Amino acid sequence: MAEGAATNPSARELAILRELEKKVLWLASWTIHHANHLRENIDGVKVGGHQASSASLATIMTALYFDVLRAQDRVAVKPHASPIYHAIQYLLGRQSRQKLADFRGYKGAQSYPSRSKDTDDVDFSTGSVGLGVAQTLFSSLVQDYVRAHGWGLQRPEGRMIALIGDAELDEGNIFEAILEGWKQGLRNCWWIIDYNRQSLDAVIREGLWARFEALFQAFGWDVIILKYGALLQQAFREPGGERLRQWIDNCPNQLYSALVFQGGAAWRRRLLDEIGDQGDVTRLIEARSDDELARLMTNLAGHDLPSLIEAFGKVDHERPICFICYTIKGFGLPFAGHKDNHAGLMTPAQAESLRAAMNIRPGHEWDKFEGLEIAPAELQRFLDRVPFAAGSRRHHAARIEVSADLPMTVQAVMSTQTGFGTLLNELGRGKSAIAERIVTASPDVTVSTNLGPWVNRRGLFAREALADTFKSERIPSTFNWDFSPKGQHIELGIAEMNLFILLSALGLSHAINGERLVPIGTLYDPFIQRGLDALNYACYQDARFILVATPSGITLAPEGGAHQSIATPLIGLAQDGLAAFEPAFVDELAVILAFAFDYIQRDAEAEASERNWLRDETGGSVYLRLSTRPIEQIKRTMTLELRQAIVDGAYWQRPPGPNCQVVVAYAGAVVPEAIQAVGLMAEDRRDVGLLAVTSADRLNAGWTAAQRARERGLVHARSHIEKLLADVPSHCGIVSVIDGHPATLAWLGAVHGHRVRGLGVEHFGQTGSIPELYRHYGIDANAIVAAAAALTPGRPIRHLKALP
Numbered sequence: 068m069a070e071g072a073a074t075n076p077s078a079r080e081l082a083i084l085r086e087l088e089k090k091v092l093w094l095a096s097w098t099i100h101h102a103n104h105l106r107e108n109i110d111g112v113k114v115g116g117h118q119a120s121s122a123s124l125a126t127i128m129t130a131l132y133f134d135v136l137r138a139q140d141r142v143a144v145k146p147h148a149s150p151i152y153h154a155i156q157y158l159l160g161r162q163s164r165q166k167l168a169d170f171r172g173y174k175g176a177q178s179y180p181s182r183s184k185d186t187d188d189v190d191f192s193t194g195s196v197g198l199g200v201a202q203t204l205f206s207s208l209v210q211d212y213v214r215a216h217g218w219g220l221q222r223p224e225g226r227m228i229a230l231i232g233d234a235e236l237d238e239g240n241i242f243e244a245i246l247e248g249w250k251q252g253l254r255n256c257w258w259i260i261d262y263n264r265q266s267l268d269a270v271i272r273e274g275l276w277a278r279f280e281a282l283f284q285a286f287g288w289d290v291i292i293l294k295y296g297a298l299l300q301q302a303f304r305e306p307g308g309e310r311l312r313q314w315i316d317n318c319p320n321q322l323y324s325a326l327v328f329q330g331g332a333a334w335r336r337r338l339l340d341e342i343g344d345q346g347d348v349t350r351l352i353e354a355r356s357d358d359e360l361a362r363l364m365t366n367l368a369g370h371d372l373p374s375l376i377e378a379f380g381k382v383d384h385e386r387p388i389c390f391i392c393y394t395i396k397g398f399g400l401p402f403a404g405h406k407d408n409h410a411g412l413m414t415p416a417q418a419e420s421l422r423a424a425m426n427i428r429p430g431h432e433w434d435k436f437e438g439l440e441i442a443p444a445e446l447q448r449f450l451d452r453v454p455f456a457a458g459s460r461r462h463h464a465a466r467i468e469v470s471a472d473l474p475m476t477v478q479a480v481m482s483t484q485t486g487f488g489t490l491l492n493e494l495g496r497g498k499s500a501i502a503e504r505i506v507t508a509s510p511d512v513t514v515s516t517n518l519g520p521w522v523n524r525r526g527l528f529a530r531e532a533l534a535d536t537f538k539s540e541r542i543p544s545t546f547n548w549d550f551s552p553k554g555q556h557i558e559l560g561i562a563e564m565n566l567f568i569l570l571s572a573l574g575l576s577h578a579i580n581g582e583r584l585v586p587i588g589t590l591y592d593p594f595i596q597r598g599l600d601a602l603n604y605a606c607y608q609d610a611r612f613i614l615v616a617t618p619s620g621i622t623l624a625p626e627g628g629a630h631q632s633i634a635t636p637l638i639g640l641a642q643d644g645l646a647a648f649e650p651a652f653v654d655e656l657a658v659i660l661a662f663a664f665d666y667i668q669r670d671a672e673a674e675a676s677e678r679n680w681l682r683d684e685t686g687g688s689v690y691l692r693l694s695t696r697p698i699e700q701i702k703r704t705m706t707l708e709l710r711q712a713i714v715d716g717a718y719w720q721r722p723p724g725p726n727c728q729v730v731v732a733y734a735g736a737v738v739p740e741a742i743q744a745v746g747l748m749a750e751d752r753r754d755v756g757l758l759a760v761t762s763a764d765r766l767n768a769g770w771t772a773a774q775r776a777r778e779r780g781l782v783h784a785r786s787h788i789e790k791l792l793a794d795v796p797s798h799c800g801i802v803s804v805i806d807g808h809p810a811t812l813a814w815l816g817a818v819h820g821h822r823v824r825g826l827g828v829e830h831f832g833q834t835g836s837i838p839e840l841y842r843h844y845g846i847d848a849n850a851i852v853a854a855a856a857a858l859t860p861g862r863p864i865r866h867l868k869a870l871p
């Protein structure tokens with residue numbers, strides 16, 4: 068089991084924890100109230116803040132952060148409990164008062180906990196519900212991967228913990244993750260469900276807990292249901308108590324919530340109406356005042372510190388655990404239990420009465436110990452010793468040296484996908500430091516994305532070795548499917564969401580485990596869209612990985628529309644944190660991959676560099692859009708200059724002459740058509756230029772940044788694409804072509820005001836051969852020539868055939 072398990076707190080410590088629980092609820096509530104009512108409201112937009120959702124987790128998070136957790140544990144907090152998280156960090160001295168006061172404001176604490184934007188040690192970002200949950204599961208697997216390879220063993224093993232809203236479990240990616248976790252032998256993972264029986268809109272279905280229980284148990288998880296607090300348990304032991312328990316167990320969620328909202332008198336009326344004629348239970352009810360009755364009936368385990376601490380502290384194994392904790396949404400606040408409370412905010416009058424109840428003097432709202440009964444010095448002493456906050460929790464790992472030259476033999480005709488397989492095969496054969504840290508992953512498309520040769524050399528990862536029976540039975544097979552703890556490929560089921568969340572976890576290993584990994588994930592390009600939110604999530608929390616999407620576009624001709632991607636180049640262009648490349652030739656791919664190995668390890672704070680106006684020092688993740696189309700390779704020497712241009716995003720394959728009338732700008736697998744079109748036009752248009760675009764994304768980003776720099780006074784700022792197009796005469800037209808959406812390159816005309824015609828694919832593909840489909844969608848040589856003829860004045864281009 069994870070080291071450093073909790074011991075039960077003493078009575079005094081429990082008293083302190085109770086004070087802290089109160090303080091956390093107050094600070095979170097005040098933070099939200101302040102953001103909504105007291106900060107100058109600039110634009111009339113309601114700030115919000117999830118007061119009720121936060122209150123629901125106040126007790127559980129107090130128990131965890133101030134008692135149960137250890138520094139090595141990592142937590143994904145339900146997005147709408149952000150104020151509670153920040154309040155806890157404030158008490159631990161890791162969040163500033165200013166940022167709390169500016170919650171949801173410019174440079175203030177973030178609305179949803181953010182690894183990259185918050186400064187108070189958020190382990191995992193959350194926001195899009197479900198993703199942070201799965202992130203904890205994959206982070207457990209990554210921890211196992213790192214340790215199985217003999218790294219980071221000097222550090223204690225941590226538990227990966229998710230605090231989950233009950234409605235959050237509607238998200239399908241959670242179930243995909245549970246299945247994958249079962250396959251991979253998940254350990255050290257706790258999921259704590261905030262079972263408040265409310266979602267955003269309303270009260271959830273009856274009996275959901277029983278589905279959760281069966282489901283988690285089916286996948287090998289322990290399920291611990293924490294339903295009643297100590298007060299209720301005590302009442303159940305009184306005469307009539309059993310009858311009360313039955314009533315609660317049978318009470319519909321909606322009615323329970325309504326009674327919570329209505330309070331003690333309503334509880335009394337309803338209980339006496341329904342079970343009050345049975346002697347003992349009447350006495351049990353009547354022995355309590357309205358307030359006491361309300362306290363009793365809302366004493367669910369999720370708001371009972373001792374029950375929570377005991378349950379969490381008792382765990383003495385590493386099996387995954389799902390805790391179902393009964394809670395009340397808005398507990399301790401005026402709108403507790405109301406079905407409309409998701410966006411509920413306290414009125415100024417309600418905030419005043421909460422202030423009075425908490426003994427907070429006006430002007431002392433942010434004071435850490437204001438209104439508490441225990442002396443500040445004792446509370447501070449306790450906080451100083453909180454195990455979770457002991458030591459630094461964000462690790463660093465040294466950068467691994469990368470050679471700029473990745474060895475490989477380029478064949479005369481080759482696709483970029485084959486090139487990728489060959490490059491990895493060569494890396495797998497060698498003993499470089501980078502190869503040791505590469506971990507590949509693929510959602511059941513390892514072989515078809517050309518990772519097979521690498522996997523043959525490096526093996527599949529599993530904590531328990533598992534031999535390939537085909538091999539032991541001597542049945543010939545191209546692929547060696549041996550699993551071992553030293554393997555370097557993680558084979559996933561088909562769910563693409565899981566691939567991206569695994570990449571997110573692998574790509575944070577340097578910070579979480581202090582051990583650098585170089586993750587490479589492969590999948591089919593169109594299925595990026597299947598996992599797009601998870602990809603965005605991984606980028607948002609600055610995980611570092613290389614995504615190799617192969618094959619792509621209608622170039623994958625016989626596969627038809629269901630497997631051909633159109634929009635992915637635009638995703639590459641627009642996705643923050645992801646540098647997208649679409650090389651045409653394998654030597655370009657080799658340069659880009661070597662760059663990527665280095666780029667994903669960079670983490671300096673940096674302004675845009677004046678060379679290419681990209682923020683290259685900050686690094687990021689990389690997306691390679693590759694193709695299965697065999698392309699005749701060019702024999703050339705890779706000069707330093709060419710290498711740099713490939714990385715910056717474009718180079719002249721044929722520079723335009725001084726009288727140039729047309730430039731063809733291409734990206735990726737359509738290069739033969741672009742070259743052919745230039746040849747066909749040569750006699751009728753002068754000095755035609757051929758621009759090879761390796762990264763529309765980086766070209767575009769550099770151009771935007773340079774413009775911004777000029778607008779701010781740096782008059783000499785010039786981006787790579789501005790320099791490349793500087794000498795192209797203004798009357799010249801640009802025909803751009805890509806096997807993807809034409810908007811990817813169509814902006815090139817705006818750089819220096821050239822007219823542009825963007826060719827590409829806009830409509831779902833179909834089956835056929837490459838020539839048939841290129842002709843149909845208008846990205847063949849003839850379509851390029853036709854576009855050039857229409858764009859530029861001059862005599863008819865004689866090789867142009869009539870278009871269908």
Ligand SMILES: Cc1ncc(C[n+]2csc(CCOP(=O)(O)OP(=O)(O)O)c2C)c(N)n1
Nearest residue numbers: 120194195196232233234235263265266267
């Ligand atoms: C993917 C996604 N869809 C929708 C939302 C909007 N949203 C935020 S919270 C929420 C309901 C949450 O209910 P639950 O998980 O039970 O948490 P509670 O508010 O009860 O604490 C929804 C729909 C979101 N954040 N992410």
Ligand SMILES: [Mg+2]
Nearest residue numbers: 233234265266
């Ligand atoms: Mg809920």
